[in-house]
Amino acid sequence: MTFRLRLLAAALALSAGLAQAVTLRVANQGDAMSMDPHSLNESLQLTFTNNVYEPLVARDKSLGLAPGLAVKWSQPSPTVWRFELRRNVRFHDGTPFTADDVVFSFNRAAGDGSDMKSYTSGFKEVRKVADHVVEIETTAPFPILPDVITNLFVMSRKWCEENKATVPVDRRKGIENTASFKANGTGPYRLKERQPGQRTVLVRHAGYWDKVEGNVTEVVFTPIGNAATRVAALLSGEVDLMEPVPLQDVDRIQANPAYQVVQGPELRTIFLGMDQKRDELLYSNVKGRNPFKDRRVRQAVYQAIDIESIRSRVMRGAATPTALMVAPGIKGFVPELNKRLPYDPEAARRLLAEAGYPNGFEVAMNCPNDRYVNDGAICQAIAANLARVGLKINLQAETKVTYFPKILRRDTSFYLLGWTPGTYDSHNALTALMASPNDKGQGQFNLGSYSNPKLDELTLKIQGEVDQPRRNAMIREAFELHAADVGHIPLHQQALAWAMKKTVQAVQLADNQMPYKWISVK
Structure with a gap:
């Protein structure tokens, strides 16, 4: 039977079961910013496009490695990984999936405009x-390496060339192309409708190569930024599943017998970054110098933040304060180093005075208000804390649609960001967040350009070290260096909270990914 006949037969079988068609209506506080899988290394973006596109190596329900578009992999030499690709897979437009698509996609992900360079920074050649x-x-x-490529999704070379989408959408420059609004993957769902900021509709791909566990045939994704409106949409029956749940509404939803709230720890760390590169700080009243280059100033900011108050009041207990840039559950996490500097406003004032800022200074702070749990409120609390030690924070809280392009251009002096290592390994946080930025993708999200040559050296050694005790010792040393420098200011790991009708069965993962293929509606 030819492919077209097989596809027709599958489509007929699907249409024959339309009486059993199941629509899942999902609401989130933000939108996936593009359909281009290489345009933004952000969890919501990746979890959404991962329903349409696929990696060579996937993740199972326990976040372990599983065959994706590659059926197996091996290491012929210490610096070469070989992947045997799945046969008889086709893209949604019917084009066969081959090695040419993998080479093209990985080169695209490593190229200009890509937000996925940090995953390819150690690549010499894909052939x-x-x-x-x-x-x-x-x-x-x-x-x-197999862990590293689980978020590198494969696109059709033919489709990208025909649609003039051979380079990624560059979120820093606002440049769009066909891949922003259309998609052609190999995944279980294909794109039916895309209205940015309003709704995106996916439908089950009839010719998908694998069995789909769930019964959802259509997904209607709607961004609803206002928390109260999002909850009202759930309780009125307009949506079936929503996240995140506003912390103040968890008990109310739980008390409704028709709904459930699924909660759990998340692997994401929320932290603050500071510009440590420019000789003169942007968006500040300090001229001719950059206060954040002084470790004493960075430590003053750290010790001026009342993290317990943020945990108990802003986050209503749904956060775990941290001193590290990775969460428990990430390989290389060092429990004995997870001790924050004490909250001490007086010490913060002394440090500022020692650094030459006895009266503090003024600086702008960039913050999203629709990306992380209570992100805007966290930044407001931090601004109030810092005001008590003389730092005037001009808070610029905005939707992630404008926030991410701005900070990714490094057009910022002080910012809040969240990070889940896509590899579930500390090396990812080291190479993406803490290592010195270079043009290969290292330090791509080290947006304040913190730099310590010894940490850079350790990061490279950690990448290639196979002896686990030796590797863990180097990770520990790198974390100690970063903490001593106050390279960033870790805040907390937020908790996950999804709310849904009790007729919905979903798999909640610690990385907050939401594969629709694992969701069923009774």
């Missing part, structure tokens, strides 16, 4: 060995 075999050669041994 085709046969139609269904590819090799990735790295600049140094890279034992965790």
